[in-house]
Amino acid sequence: MxxxxxxxxxxxxxxxxxxxxxxxxxxxxxxxxxxxxxxxxxxxxxxxxxxxxxxxxxxxxxxxxxxxxxxxxxxxxxxxxxxxxxxxxxxxxxxxxxxxxxxxxxxxxxxxxxxxxxxxxxxxxxxxxxxxxxxxxxxxxxxxxxxxxxxxxxxxxxxxxxxxxxxxxxxxxxxxxxxxxxxxxxxxxxxxxxxxxxxxxxxxxxxxxxHQSIKDKIVASKEQDTVHIFRTLRNTARVYRNTVSEQVIALESLPGGARFDELRDLVSGQRGRRVFETGDPDYGIWSAGVALGLIxxxxxxxxxxxxxxxxxxxxxxxxxxxxxx
Missing domain, CATH: 3.20.20.70 (Aldolase class I)
Incomplete structure (x- = not known):
């Protein structure tokens, strides 16, 4: 014990x-x-x-x-x-x-x-x-x-x-x-x-x-399957690597970076909630750590x-x- x-x-x-x-x-x-x-x-x-x-x-x-x-x-x-x-x-x-x-x-x-x-x-x-x-x-x-x-x-x-x-x-x-x-x-x-x-x-x-589909996605994922967003805004967050997080990174990588209001719709918490409800891993941003590789x-x-x-x-x-x- x-x-x-x-x-x-x-x-x-x-x-x-x-x-x-x-x-x-x-x-x-x-x-x-x-x-x-x-x-x-x-x-x-x-x-x-x-x-x-x-x-x-x-x-x-x-x-x-x-x-x-x-x-x-x-x-x-x-x-x-x-x-x-x-x-x-x-x-x-x-x-x-x-x-x-x-x-x-x-x-x-x-x-x-x-x-x-x-x-x-x-x-x-x-x-x-x-x-x-x-x-x-x-x-x-x-x-x-x-x-x-x-x-x-x-x-x-x-x-x-x-x-x-x-x-x-x-x-x-x-x-x-x-x-x-x-x-x-x-x-x-x-x-x-x-x-x-x-x-x-x-x-x-x-x-x-x-949703079970997200659980299955986690089991299939590796430790490389997370990315950081909001680096340019000094509010860095580690999230799952999907089409939405890649879009955010692309916008942040533009000359001059991106304002939050340009990212707001992509990173909406409600979209992240829908990921967990519907099982679509690419619908929004969702948090995940590198521990993915151990699951x-x-x-x-x-x-x-x-x-x-x-x-x-x-x-x-x-x-x-x-x-x-």
Missing amino acids: LVTALTKLLNIRIPIIQGGMQWVGLPQLAAAVSNSGGLGILTALTQPDPNALRLAIRETRKLTPKPFGVNITLLPTINPPDYEGYARAALEEGVMIFETAGNNPAHLVKSFKDHGCIVIHKCTNIRHAKSAARLGVDVLSIDGFECAGHGGEEDIGGLVLLAKAAQELDIPYIASGGIATGRGLAAALALGAAGANIGTRFLCTVESPI NDCPTCEELLRRMEREAEEAIKGMAELVQG
């Missing part, structure tokens, strides 16, 4: 957190991950409004007696969502674990900590991690270059970033990006992490709410987490045997 600062803090069996994925972090997946020994996460902004999040929390509680959390990602946008409303709804429903990401979460962290909640914050570099630690978050999720979605602008891989975190951070941290197997989990633990935040691998599980099947969350737990334990025991004398 793997016992880390994360398993103790969250009262979970396996030190794995399901990433807060847009359009994917729904009750059926979050509950399945929690029931399987990890920590499931509902994605607040997947719900159209705070009351819908309230109903999703209640639905999740019907599906699992285990702990689960809520992700609130603070986005750079002209018309920001009702972040405070989402947070208030979750608190009123008794949620005690939150994952924050994106812009400065100071106002949310204070509210969550005032209510005695546990806060996990996602960062893409050590500088931001230290700032979040000063705000009072309990756990830092360190996003390496390998991760899906917005991994920052510094392009530092997890191998260095996690080792640097071990040198610089005073609170528990977990690894995010490129982890889809128990061997990867063991590697993260060896680098000083207390666990892992996993997204892309959970896309391809039985309980994932996305060869579509198991249940229970099967996946038990496999990863076993693989990690075997890898750790194998490393222990290297020490002799």
Whole structure:
């Protein structure tokens, strides 16, 4: 049994957190991950409004007696969502674990900590991690270059970033990006992490709410099948390589680059949602990490987490045997 600062803090069996994925972090997946020994996460902004999040929390509680959390990602946008409303709804429903990401979460962290909640914050570099630690978050999720979605602008891989975190951070941290197997989990633990935040691998599980055709596409894909968009806008995001992402890159490559309003229709979140609903991988932009290359099947969350737990334990025991004398 793997016992880390994360398993103790969250009262979970396996030190794995399901990433807060847009359009994917729904009750059926979050509950399945929690029931399987990890920590499931509902994605607040997947719900159209705070009351819908309230109903999703209640639905999740019907599906699992285990702990689960809520992700609130603070986005750079002209018309920001009702972040405070989402947070208030979750608190009123008794949620005690939150994952924050994106812009400065100071106002949310204070509210969550005032209510005695546990806060996990996602960062893409050590500088931001230290700032979040000063705000009072309990756990830092360190996003390496390998991760899906917005991994920052510094392009530092997890191998260095996690080792640097071990040198610089005073609170528990977990690894995010490129982890889809128990061997990867063991590697993260060896680098000083207390666990892992996993997204892309959970896309391809039985309980994932996305279309089976997209799951099949993930199984057939390789680690080369992602690209970065929004490089020229300094808002880099790793997404699946398809006709739409290639169009975005082509526009960004023109002399002078491209304005966001020239890309808006191509990268619409609603188009990305339709990918997962209809099963057409080329309809819109959808996030995926390089962990694609490690995914060869579509198991249940229970099967996946038990496999990863076993693989990690075997890898750790194998490393222990290297020490002799």
